[in-house]
Amino acid sequence: MADPKSLYQEVILDHNRKPRNYGELAQANHKAEGHNPLCGDHLNVALKLEGERIDAIAFQGESCAICKASASMMTASVKGKTRQDAEQMIQEFRDMATGTLETDKQAHHLGRLTVFAGVRDLPTRVKCAILPWHTLHAALNSIADTSTESENDPMHAPIGDA
Amino acid sequence: MTARLSTLSPPPAPALDVGRLRADFPILETRPGGNALVYLDNAASSQMPRQVIDRLVRYQRSQHANIHRAVHTLSEIATAEYEEARRKLARFINAREEREVIFTSGTTEAINLAMHGYGRRFIGAGDEIILTTLEHHSNIVPWQMLAEEKGAKIRVVPISEAGELLIDEYENLFSERTKLVGVAHVSNALGSVNPIKQMIAFARARGVPVLVDGAQAVPHMKVDVQDLDCDFYAFSGHKLCGPTGIGILYGKAALLERMQPFKGGGDMILSVSFEKTTYNVIPQKFEAGTPPIAAAIGLGAAVDYLSGIGMEAIAVHEHNLLDYASAQLRRMKGVRIIGTAAHKAAVLSFALEGVHPHDVGTLLNQDGIAVRTGHHCAQPVMQRFKVPATSRASFAFYNTMAEVDALVAGIRNVQKVFS
CATH class of the missing domain: 3.40.640.10 (Type I PLP-dependent aspartate aminotransferase-like (Major domain))
Structure with missing residues (x-):
């Protein structure tokens, strides 16, 4: 079992203190709201799709450090990517957080996002890390809002080919 | 556990022989996650004595x-x-x-x-x-x-x-x-x-x-x-x-x-x-x-x-624990006690400025300290205090003043990580 202390690495604490792409996005054409009713976390993801490319993205909300840092690093990672690339990262991030993708053994496109790999050992925190990615998926597909507990929970549905 | 010396007056002498009572609880000797267990989640569920x-x-x-x-x-x-x-x-x-x-x-x-x-x-x-x-x-x-x-x-x-x-x-x-x-x-x-x-x-x-x-x-x-x-x-x-x-x-x-x-x-x-x-x-x-x-x-x-043991003696000891813990937390910067009723029993809910309760819970757990974080199945209370969740330490008669000190040290550590 990985040392859970590795979860609160400086990069995560830094993104929690100074979240990137935080705030409103005036020119957004896709939006979604995500919430986790179990802990009260909620966040909004807004993005501007230019053709198939994510031209701009922003988020805001109230959440724990894991969720906020995940959202911040997510926005930095997917900005400029195509919808298809973003969906692949959503899938890979989810697989990493739930332990089905071993980032040190299998190929992936997550880069520095592997700092979140430690959540796989903290089952109650997995949803904190995944919530921004659920919400991005919902925004890309223009689902008005998403929840880690709802019946259309992307956690229980295939992500990537919606 | 490292008991941090308090500059407060020393905690009152226990009304119970807590050391002897603790020996009745096999789970208190376990080390879940490798740390000595500081079990402060008694309001969720208490532990069971060998009797x-x-x-x-x-x-x-x-x-x-x-x-x-x-x-x-x-x-x-x-x-x-x-x-x-x-x-x-x-x-x-x-x-x-x-x-x-x-x-x-x-x-x-x-x-x-x-x-x-x-x-x-x-x-x-x-x-x-x-x-x-x-x-x-x-x-x-x-x-x-x-x-x-x-x-x-x-x-x-x-x-x-x-x-x-x-x-x-x-x-x-x-x-x-x-x-x-x-x-x-x-x-x-x-x-x-x-x-x-x-x-x-x-x-x-x-x-x-x-x-x-x-x-x-x-x-x-x-x-x-x-x-x-x-x-x-x-x-x-x-x-x-x-x-x-x-x-x-x-x-x-x-x-x-x-x-x-x-x-x-x-x-x-x-x-x-x-x-x-x-x-x-x-x-x-x-x-x-x-x-x-x-x-x-x-x-x-x-x-x-x-x-x-006697419910009266239990009540006295738990009040001492709660009073001591409350006094410690009141002195800490960036800590807000949620729930300051004149008459309280065994529960200490708190919020740390700038730190979400789930992060508090995960970090305290790394020191072996078990608290509850969340809305405690009492969302109207959370709405009243305009917080999404709190961290909650809750005491039983088998808890000790040293465990309160461990909680305080754990909270200081959380604040340090997030400083």
Whole structure:
């Protein structure tokens, strides 16, 4: 079992203190709201799709450090990517957080996002890390809002080919 | 654990021989996750002493059969032990009669039993149920279900900034349509001890029965249902050093007799034909099916254990723990205690500036400190204080001042990580 202390690495604490792409996005054409009713976390993801490319993205909300840092690093990672690339990262991030993708053994496109790999050992925190990615998926597909507990929970549905 | 010396006056000497009592709890010697366990999540569930564990084992090894059924010796032994447990519980809360003690699966089922048995028979369209902002969801949702089914209304007693019920507002909520009051004895989220004796007297003077959710009170103080004069009192075994899956609904006999059964099945009947079924007398009328016999007997052993220590001595020690912990947290910058009622029991809810409770919980856990973080199944309380969640340390008599020091050191560490 990985040392859970590795979860609160400086990069995560830094993104929690100074979240990137935080705030409103005036020119957004896709939006979604995500919430986790179990802990009260909620966040909004807004993005501007230019053709198939994510031209701009922003988020805001109230959440724990894991969720906020995940959202911040997510926005930095997917900005400029195509919808298809973003969906692949959503899938890979989810697989990493739930332990089905071993980032040190299998190929992936997550880069520095592997700092979140430690959540796989903290089952109650997995949803904190995944919530921004659920919400991005919902925004890309223009689902008005998403929840880690709802019946259309992307956690229980295939992500990537919606 | 590294006890940090406090600049406060030294903690008061324990009213109990806590070291000796701790030796009764095998789990306190375990090291989940590799650290010495500092278990401060007693409001969620308490730990079990070997006296109760041994009693469960003895029952399963040598006394188990189904109860109230067969003529064979083992069944008679099991039945006698089960009914002896009921007597112990009746004595523990000073019920007038043991048939006023109904075994349920826990507080939640006890409240649901009262809702189905009393509420569905006696509460109708336009009637009103008074609840409080401090209630656990288990004393809100059943009544909402009833209100929706019957067209009844729920009125809610507000609380002050300290987390105390506003008693004037409570009294003003009564009307001719008030049919029931549901109130927590002790708030699970804040620890406030509510003035239920006064509230019960007010309701009963108007002919309104009162259900008390005692889940967070019974483990921490002497409860006397006759002195309180409540109509119902619900609590759980697993917060009382007993097993999960067992709890109690106390109800006044006259009221229980007028109620309709909750669950239908074996043991709750006197005779059955397809034309007519005659229900059994109380308490069996409410105990359909084979009950959790071992858990009931285990709970009997648990209240024996607690009575042996003395609920008064337990209350004194836990107050000392709470006072010491509260004083420490009050002195810390960036720490806000949520719930500052004058009269509190065993619960310390707090928020750290700039740190989400889930991060607090995860980081404290790395030091072996078990606290609860979240909304504590009391979302109306969270809404009242405008927080999504809190961190909650909750004490039992086997906790020590050194464990409070460990909590304080753990909180300092969280603040350091997030500084």
